[in-house]
Amino acid sequence: MEPPKSRPKRKRPPPQNPIEVALKTWFDAAALTEPQRWDLDELISHAPKRWTVYEPMVLLPAGSFDTAIWKQLLPALSNDQVDLLWVQILSEISKRTRGARFTHLAVNEGIPAALRHSTPENLDRGEHEMGASPASENILRSPTGLRILHGDFGPAPAENTVPDFEHAFWVSTRQNGIFQTWAPRWTMFSRGNIKEKARLLDFHNGKDAGQRKSPEDTWAVDLYAGIGYFTFSYAKLGMRVLCWELNPWSVEGLRRGAKGNGWSVRVVKDEHDLSLPMEELVSGGERIIVFLEDNRRAAQRIKELNKLDISHINCGLLPTSDASWKDAWDMATRNKADEAWLHLHENVGVADIEKRKGDIEQYFLGLATHDNGDRTARVEHTELVKTFAPGVWHCVFDLYITRSSSIT
Known part of the structure; x- marks a missing residue:
């Protein structure tokens, strides 16, 4: 008598991208009005797929949520609707880690080679030149392109101020077993x-x-x-x-x-x-x-x-x-x-x-x-x-x- 043939094991479906899961959850919960109801699949296709974690921050790659469709949608949303989106993304990414809870979200737009002169308007947007003149060289490698989406990253930078280390937001990581920490609003980190x-x-x-x-x-x-x-x-x-x-x-x-x-x-x-x-x-x-x-x-x-x-x-x-x-x-x-x-x-x-x-x-x-x-x-x-x-x-x-x- 021939032994019964074993049934082939079913392959587990690959886990869904947490940002995609967050978008689907947010889309159903955000109470979007009819003019705001863009096609969900199109929104997902123009959303970032990758991220980097530096506890307790999630850093999205350059250009995230900056395509034409998102540039049209985000300004049409209320502050609460936008904040709900960022919170949902942080929540879903936190679920994929062991015990970590991420509370801050930003987009890494790179380190500019030159800095523009500060004005009250761009300082209000969180840009920082540390006393720069127009188009001056960014010799301090200040991360002026960091785009903050959610969380308190510390006091807004201003020119010629004494560094307020204690009230800044600090993140950390380990590489090769070595601990490193920095304030992302003020300092670059090259992964x-x-x-x-x-x-x-x-x-x-x-x-x-x-x-x-x-x-x-x-x-x-x-x-x-x-x-x-x-x-x-x-x-x-x-x-x-x-x-x-x-x-x-x-x-x-x-x-x-x-x-x-x-x-x-x-x-x-x-x-x-x-x-x-x-x-x-x-x-x-x-x-x-x-x-x-x-x-x-x-x-x-x-x-x-x-x-x-x-x-x-x-x-x-x-x-x-x-x-x-x-x-x-x-x-x-x-x-x-x-x-x-x-x-x-x-x-x-x-x-x-x-x-x-x-x-x-x-x-x-x-x-x-x-x-x-x-x-x-x-x-x-x-x-x-x-x-x-x-x-x-x-x-x-x-x-x-x-x-x-x-x-x-």
């Missing part, structure tokens, strides 16, 4: 840097690790620290870190993040502290020392310390960090040890990556010749971190600097 952070954490392992000494008991320098993107990777490796950052909100995020990871931190920011000798500033033994000032002071400050054992210098500004390269070279060549690594961040067209690598080597070899040839340099590796635009990569060039008699 795509996770790959480069992980690479730094593994830098002293792997096939090329033979020439890379242990990072413990050495220093790292981060010339564009932000909220601690790469500073924290160095700290986790056991290094002490000297770092520089111009944005006070980023410095506060770095301070809070360091504390959240259990690392001691000193913020050097007021006129008195900035005037103290470097020996005194580093004497407390803190894992991280961050200077709220222009990094053009960095090389001179490090020179005051006579010689440090510096393993890494991070030049992490896009689209190019070349304004800091000469200073980074000076720090590396005053190094107590025979070698150092410079991590040079650049946006480069895919067809130009090899040429840029050669240009970088020639630039630093020129500096070496000018310094009587005691040191030499070569790009050991080019890391393609992420695409920045079509055909353009965010690259990191690892420049290895050592005694000229040591390199082969």
